[in-house]
Amino acid sequence: MENCAVILAAGEGKRMKSRHPKVLCEVLFKPMLEWVIDAAHGAGLNDLCVVTGHLHREVEEFLQALAARRPQFPPPEHVLQSEQRGTAHAVRMAQDFLRRHSGGSVLILNGDAPFLSPEVIGGALRDHLKSGRDVTVISAEPENPFGYGRIVRDKTTGAVAAIVEEKDADETTRKIREINSGAYWFQADSLLPILSKIRNENAAGEYYLPDAVKLLISEHRRAGAFKTQDGSVVLGANDRGQLNQLNSIARGRVMARLMADGVDIPCPDGIMVGPDVTVGPDTRVLPGCILSGSTSVGSGCIIGPNTVLIDTSVGSGCTLCSVHCKGASVRDGESLKPFTVLHA
CATH class of the missing domain: 2.160.10.10 (Hexapeptide repeat proteins)
Incomplete structure (x- = not known):
């Protein structure tokens, strides 16, 4: 079965103070969602499903226009998350898409993380398949890990033992620099039954995808992490200041590439x-x-x-x-x- 990707693009992004969906905010004149789709295509993933939500019609129109410009790729599918109730809830909206890819691996990634590269996606998949895991978290070590879920590894095997969110971490765990990027490779057949077991027993009343990793670990399934050396893969934008930072990073990279050429x-x-x-x-x-x-x-x-x-x-x-x-x-x-x- 061909591997696939589910891209989460339902968020409102209130702090952007925009009349448009957050995932369509641009980095170097290119919507963040298009960066993510291009990365998936660059890694050889053609079957894509985009979970839309806030201002979904605008996102769907963008996907339609993008498909017209990229006839070499199958048009991305899209499903609607009418209520934004967390990342695991968003993935549930794509269950029919996942069932059609039974037997394959599925990449789950955020539509507002433009610096996740095809090389990292492909490297994580190879590691995921070689290790025979049920889930592989794409991790990184940014300069400042504050606010991110920490990857806690088994000291003997190196396997992922837990993902501990910042608010739940003790002093020792906060010293861990390896963090969850928010992108994962799952075996589709391992993810599907777990989605219904995730509970929303938290202050926000939402269903979170890292809980899928926790549940798989509790069932003694194989969980690991592929650590990339590029700390920027975790970067997204929740406000205009962060969007400006993404533009600055991308601009520097493009200028360096041009001069090298x-x-x-x-x-x-x-x-x-x-x-x-x-x-x-x-x-x-x-x-x-x-x-x-x-x-x-x-x-x-x-x-x-x-x-x-x-x-x-x-x-x-x-x-x-x-x-x-x-x-x-x-x-x-x-x-x-x-x-x-x-x-x-």
Whole structure:
């Protein structure tokens, strides 16, 4: 049976103070949910189910538009969590989807965690299957583990013995730096019967997915953790300040990648480049430029200052100074006059 993924995207995100769903807030002009879907696809997962909730129609319309832009992938399914009653309750909404993947493994991940990479997803799956586990938690050691559930391991076997939430942790447990990222690989046939056993006996009256791990451990099922060296996999955004931090991290990574590929960025001030943008070597990008969407730029170009390119194809040897292009195509060697506006 083919492996699959369930993406949790039902949360309201009140602290964002947005009229739109939190998972559609953007990191480098790309919705966080799209980052997550791309990571799943990059790890070879084609069967996806997105659990929607708050402003679900907007999320569903986004999924429909994304499917139209990505015909090479099956359209993600979606199910509705009409009441937000916790992460385990959200996964219950996808039980029919899980039953169709009986015999396979299912990745559960959050729709607002844009830095979980295909490499980490794939590495965790290989470890999960090789170890024959019922559940594998994707864990990390961030600089500051405060607020996260701690991974407590068996001192003899190294298996996961418990996930202890911050509020429940004693002083010794709080010193543990390995934390739960909120992403898990489950055997679908192990997860399904456990979901109905999870109780909401907590202050919030919600059903939490880490309790599925606790119950599996109590039934002497195999539980482990795949620890990634990338502490950013745990990062999400609950407010605009945290969203700004995600943008700063992503921007730094994209700029480093471009310069490693031979792109000349003499001064990065005011330059924003989306994660899916490609730029050829010996192209110079000057301050005040925004390149987003599926934009591609050839080699030996001068871009900027103060140029905006959205979903635009630029050939090699072009000069674009103070221009605005959206859905346009610029031929090799072509130079546009300053203040030119090209829209498809």
